[in-house]
Amino acid sequence: MQQFSPLTTISPLDGRYNRETIKLRKIFSEYNLIKNRIKIELEWFKKLSFLSSITELPTFSNSEYIFIDNIYKNFDLHEAKKIKCLEKKTNHDIKAVEYYLKSKFVKNKFLKPYIEFIHFGCTSDDINNIAYAIMLKKSKNEIIIPYWEKISLKIKKISIRYKSIPMLSRTHGQPATPSTIGKEFLNFFFRLQRQIEKLKEIKIFAKLNGTVGNYNSFYIAYPQINWYEISKEFIKKFGICFNPITTQIEPHDYISEYFFCISLFNTILIDFNKDIWSYISLDYFKQKLKNKEIGSSVMPHKINPIDFENSEGNLGISNALMNYISLKLPVSRMQRDLTDSTTMRNIGVALGYSVVSYESCLKGIKKLYLNKKVVLKDLNNKWILLCEAIQTVMRKYKIFNSYEKLKYLSHSSNFNKKIINSFILNLDIPIEEKQKLQNLTPMEYIGISDIIVHKFFNL
Structure with a gap:
C-alpha cells in the first residue's frame, strides 16, 4: 500500500x-x-x-x-x-x-x-440532520463569514486609499467615461457586503420527530408527553432553529439558501478576480514578487496573476458543486431516499474549494500596488471621452442633433484637444458653459465618483 x-x-x-x-x-x-x-x-x-x-x-x-x-x-x-x-x-x-x-x-x-x-424513538435523520446543522453553523460563523469580511475589508481599504485617483473606464472593452479606482473597488465591496448580511440572516434548521415527522413512536410510548415542545427545546439547545414540519427528513431547504448565498458571493468574487486580472494586464496594477518566486518557466520577465486565476478556477468548481447540492437536496422521493445522504457528505468539499479560492484571492490582493503613472497617462490621452460631456451640455440648450454632431466629430482620425476646443468655441451656448467645457480634462471628468466613496464610508 x-x-x-x-x-x-x-x-x-x-x-x-x-x-x-x-x-x-x-x-x-x-x-x-x-x-x-x-x-x-x-x-x-x-x-x-x-x-x-x-x-x-x-x-x-x-x-x-x-x-x-x-x-x-x-x-x-x-x-x-x-x-x-x-x-x-x-x-x-x-x-x-x-x-x-x-x-x-x-x-x-x-x-x-x-x-x-x-x-x-429516533430515525437516522433525527441524528444526522442535527449533526450537519451544527457543522454548517460552525463553518458559517467561524470560517465563511470571517473569510468574507476579511476579503471585503481588503477591498474597502483599497477603495478608500484610491478614492480620488481617476481612471479610464471600459465598457464592452472600449474606452468609456472615467471613474476612480476607489469607486470601482467600492462597487465590489458593496455587492459582497450585501451577501455577508444575507448569509448572517440565513437560519439553520433541524428536527427530531421520528420516522415520518409525526412523533408516531414517541406518542405511542408516552402519549402524555408534549413531544413537539420537547423536540423544540432540544433543537434550540444547539443554537439551531426548530423545524416543526417535516417528513422523515429535514427538507434541507435552508442548505440550499445557504449555498445559493455563498454561490452568489463567489460569483461576485469571480467578477472581481477577472477585473483585477484585466487591470494587471493593462499595467494599472503591479504585483510584488517574492525574492525566489518565478512567473514563467521560460520567460524571466513575467509575473503572472496566478492568485486571481487560481481563485477564479476554484470558485467555479465550488459553485458547480454547491449548485448541484442546492438543487438536489430539497428533492426526495416520498418520505425520503438516500440520495441526500451521499450528497451531503460533499458539503465540506464544496466549501473547501471556496476556502482555497478565498486564500488565493487574499494572497493576490496583498501583492497588488497601483501603477499610478500608467493609470493617469492612459486617461490623459483620451480626449475623446469628453464627447459625452459636450453633447449632454448641447442637449441642455436644445441644440439639434447634439449626439450626431459629436459622433461625426469623434470619428476624426486626428481627434485631439485642439479639435474639441474649436468645436466648443463655435457652439451656441453661454460663454460660461464654453469655458467650463474648454477647461475640462479627461482626469477631471469623473462625476462624483470620489464623493460617492467618501459618503459611503462616512470619511
Whole structure:
C-alpha cells in the first residue's frame, strides 16, 4: 500500500491545498461527523432521563452524567475506528453509533439497564440532520463569514486609499467615461457586503420527530408527553432553529439558501478576480514578487496573476458543486431516499474549494500596488471621452442633433484637444458653459465618483 500523505491523495483539498483546508477538516471530516452524532445521541438520552413522565428511565446521579459526558469528551480517532468497524457489520452508520454507545453504557451498572433508551424513538435523520446543522453553523460563523469580511475589508481599504485617483473606464472593452479606482473597488465591496448580511440572516434548521415527522413512536410510548415542545427545546439547545414540519427528513431547504448565498458571493468574487486580472494586464496594477518566486518557466520577465486565476478556477468548481447540492437536496422521493445522504457528505468539499479560492484571492490582493503613472497617462490621452460631456451640455440648450454632431466629430482620425476646443468655441451656448467645457480634462471628468466613496464610508 502506498503511504498516505498530501502527495498521495486524489483530492487536491487534502493534497496540494491541505494547509488551506485544515480548518474545514476540523468540522466536516468523517471523524467530526461521527463525534457530533455521539454528542446528539448522548444529549437526547440525558434529555429523556430528565422527563419525569418517563418513569421507566430515572434521573441519574451526578456521577452517571459525568460518565455519559466523558464518552464524548474522551472520544478520539481510536474510538471512531471502533464505530467504523461496527458499520462494516451493520452497513448502517447511525446504528453503528447506537451499538457503540450501548457497549459503553453496559460498563456502568447504573446505566446498563437503560441502554434501550439510547436512540429512543429516533430515525437516522433525527441524528444526522442535527449533526450537519451544527457543522454548517460552525463553518458559517467561524470560517465563511470571517473569510468574507476579511476579503471585503481588503477591498474597502483599497477603495478608500484610491478614492480620488481617476481612471479610464471600459465598457464592452472600449474606452468609456472615467471613474476612480476607489469607486470601482467600492462597487465590489458593496455587492459582497450585501451577501455577508444575507448569509448572517440565513437560519439553520433541524428536527427530531421520528420516522415520518409525526412523533408516531414517541406518542405511542408516552402519549402524555408534549413531544413537539420537547423536540423544540432540544433543537434550540444547539443554537439551531426548530423545524416543526417535516417528513422523515429535514427538507434541507435552508442548505440550499445557504449555498445559493455563498454561490452568489463567489460569483461576485469571480467578477472581481477577472477585473483585477484585466487591470494587471493593462499595467494599472503591479504585483510584488517574492525574492525566489518565478512567473514563467521560460520567460524571466513575467509575473503572472496566478492568485486571481487560481481563485477564479476554484470558485467555479465550488459553485458547480454547491449548485448541484442546492438543487438536489430539497428533492426526495416520498418520505425520503438516500440520495441526500451521499450528497451531503460533499458539503465540506464544496466549501473547501471556496476556502482555497478565498486564500488565493487574499494572497493576490496583498501583492497588488497601483501603477499610478500608467493609470493617469492612459486617461490623459483620451480626449475623446469628453464627447459625452459636450453633447449632454448641447442637449441642455436644445441644440439639434447634439449626439450626431459629436459622433461625426469623434470619428476624426486626428481627434485631439485642439479639435474639441474649436468645436466648443463655435457652439451656441453661454460663454460660461464654453469655458467650463474648454477647461475640462479627461482626469477631471469623473462625476462624483470620489464623493460617492467618501459618503459611503462616512470619511
